[in-house]
Amino acid sequence: MQTSAASQSQAETNAPSRARTLQRLGILSGFAAGAWLGAAEAPTKLVSIGISPMLISLLMVIGVFLARWSLPALILGTSSVRADVRRAPHLVIWALLAGCLWAVANTLTIYAIRDIGLSIAFPLWNSNSLLGILWGFLFFNELRQAGWRRRAGVLGGALLMCVGATFLAIASSGHGPQAHSLRGVWAALGAGILWGTMYIPYRKAYLTGMNPLSFITFFSFGELGMMTVLSGCFLGLVPLWQELLNARSVIFWLMLGGFVWVIGDIFQQYAAKYVGISRGIPLSNSNQLWGLLWGILVFRELHGRSSSIYLEVIGGSLLMMLGVGAIAFSSATGQEQTRWKEAAIRESDRYGVAADFVEARMDGRQLLGEAKPSRTALDWLLVFAATSVFVIFAAMAHVPRMSWHWAPAALLTAVLFLLLIICGLALWRTTRFN
Amino acid sequence: MHRSGTNQRITKRLQGILTDVHLWVLLLVLAGGLLLLRFVR
Numbered sequence: 075m076q077t078s079a080a081s082q083s084q085a086e087t088n089a090p091s092r093a094r095t096l097q098r099l100g101i102l103s104g105f106a107a108g109a110w111l112g113a114a115e116a117p118t119k120l121v122s123i124g125i126s127p128m129l130i131s132l133l134m135v136i137g138v139f140l141a142r143w144s145l146p147a148l149i150l151g152t153s154s155v156r157a158d159v160r161r162a163p164h165l166v167i168w169a170l171l172a173g174c175l176w177a178v179a180n181t182l183t184i185y186a187i188r189d190i191g192l193s194i195a196f197p198l199w200n201s202n203s204l205l206g207i208l209w210g211f212l213f214f215n216e217l218r219q220a221g222w223r224r225r226a227g228v229l230g231g232a233l234l235m236c237v238g239a240t241f242l243a244i245a246s247s248g249h250g251p252q253a254h255s256l257r258g259v260w261a262a263l264g265a266g267i268l269w270g271t272m273y274i275p276y277r278k279a280y281l282t283g284m285n286p287l288s289f290i291t292f293f294s295f296g297e298l299g300m301m302t303v304l305s306g307c308f309l310g311l312v313p314l315w316q317e318l319l320n321a322r323s324v325i326f327w328l329m330l331g332g333f334v335w336v337i338g339d340i341f342q343q344y345a346a347k348y349v350g351i352s353r354g355i356p357l358s359n360s361n362q363l364w365g366l367l368w369g370i371l372v373f374r375e376l377h378g379r380s381s382s383i384y385l386e387v388i389g390g391s392l393l394m395m396l397g398v399g400a401i402a403f404s405s406a407t408g409q410e411q412t413r414w415k416e417a418a419i420r421e422s423d424r425y426g427v428a429a430d431f432v433e434a435r436m437d438g439r440q441l442l443g444e445a446k447p448s449r450t451a452l453d454w455l456l457v458f459a460a461t462s463v464f465v466i467f468a469a470m471a472h473v474p475r476m477s478w479h480w481a482p483a484a485l486l487t488a489v490l491f492l493l494l495i496i497c498g499l500a501l502w503r504t505t506r507f508n
Numbered sequence: 509m510h511r512s513g514t515n516q517r518i519t520k521r522l523q524g525i526l527t528d529v530h531l532w533v534l535l536l537v538l539a540g541g542l543l544l545l546r547f548v549r
Contacts, residue, residue, distance in 0.1 A: 127549075128549075163521065164521045164524065164525055167525060171531075171534050171535075171538070172534075174538055175534065175537065175538055175541065178538065178541040178542060178545060179541065181545060182541065182544065182545060182548065185545075185548045185549060186548075189548075213529075213530060257547070257548045258548075260544060260547070260548060261544065261548040264540070264541055264544040264545075264548075267537060267540070267541070268537060268538070268541045271533065271534060271537040274530050274533065274534060275530075275534065278530065304545070308549060424524040424528065425520075425521055425524045426517060426520055426521065426524075
């Protein structure tokens with residue numbers, strides 16, 4: 075009893091420094107998310123070799139599904155997922171809905187890439203950060219009592235990012251296919267609205283104490299279910315099967331894109347958890363810069379264009395980086411975090427989740443006396459099954475017949491792994507992935 | 509006694525979900541997204 079009281083008192087004394095550490099961790103997670111999410115867009119270039127957008131989306135979602143079951147099993151074990159669900163079973167519904175929103179948004183982005191090209195579509199759907207800020211403010215008390223300097227930092231940073239993104243779009247316009255430009259613009263904006271709204275369930279889950287690794291596990295059922303229904307309805311089962319057979323040599327690359335996306339999304343979830351959606355989404359939207367690096371260096375998208383185009387690209391990128399910096403330096407103060415806690419109490423009251431559990435998880439720690447998660451044979455079986463599926467499709471895969479360059483791809487991949495190690499270690503040391 | 513407690517918890521959570529404005533925002537946006545997908549494909 076005395077030990078418990080002493081440790082609680084010590085936790086209260088260390089609360090401000092713990093909060094600062096978690097804020098820094100959330101910002102680092104946002105940066106890592108940007109790099110991985112940007113890299114995940116590269117396989118969608120396969121739309122340019124004539125593969126149906128619906129099929130690309132379905133195959134990416136299958137890769138996502140495999141990753142979303144195997145990675146949590148590998149990192150914490152499925153026992154922690156079961157424990158989380160027992161404490162907050164209602165979150166399964168929110169995770170399924172978020173998965174459905176993701177699947178529809180992802181499909182819209184592929185139609186947008188087909189109609190207006192990656193470089194214009196990307197900044198349009200990245201406007202989701204502005205919607206994320208609105209939802210964060212309206213529903214979860216984010217940016218309340220944050221002071222004008224921090225509000226200006228977040229809002230101004232997000233606006234700078236949008237202006238920078240528009241510059242990038244102008245610079246690259248005329249390069250992509252323009253056959254159905256208005257339709258493509260609607261598809262990209264629609265994807266932005268769906269993705270911006272998808273963060274509502276994310277924030278609900280983390281305010282109620284769910285581990286990001288548990289949330290994404292159920293999220294994957296929503297997205298795979300919705301994607302299967304969409305492909306079945308839009309393509310028909312027999313043509314879908316035929317298209318799958320025809321595309322078997324690139325299935326691996328698309329599934330790999332889904333896998334890479336999941337790693338980015340896990341970091342994005344930790345960012346949403348520790349800095350909120352109003353800051354987490356804009357930070358992970360730095361993925362556009364990474365997407366641009368892949369586009370310019372690996373696929374030579376701007377090759378042969380005038381130097382003024384390159385200046386616009388550099389200017390747009392600098393604006394985006396300024397915006398990211400402004401948001402990163404506007405972390406939440408103690409007063410704002412008190413308002414976050416009020417939103418958390420509202421959620422736990424509504425759904426009957428224990429207050430001490432919610433508080434512990436918001437601090438990125440386990441409850442006193444809570445069993446540590448452990449891996450079982452089932453977890454290793456999941457990891458083995460997912461790896462086998464990837465190995466089978468890798469054996470069938472051919473390098474797609476499109477122009478791309480190995481050396482910059484290898485360099486960007488090395489940077490991705492460096493960020494994975496740095497951020498993964500920081501998360502492990504500070505929270506043990508709680 | 510135990511079953512009645514479980515039923516009460518389930519009812520409270522169901523009520524919580526159905527009266528949660530977030531649910532209706534999500535459903536509205538999802539329906540809009542599906543309609544848009546029909547238009548752009």
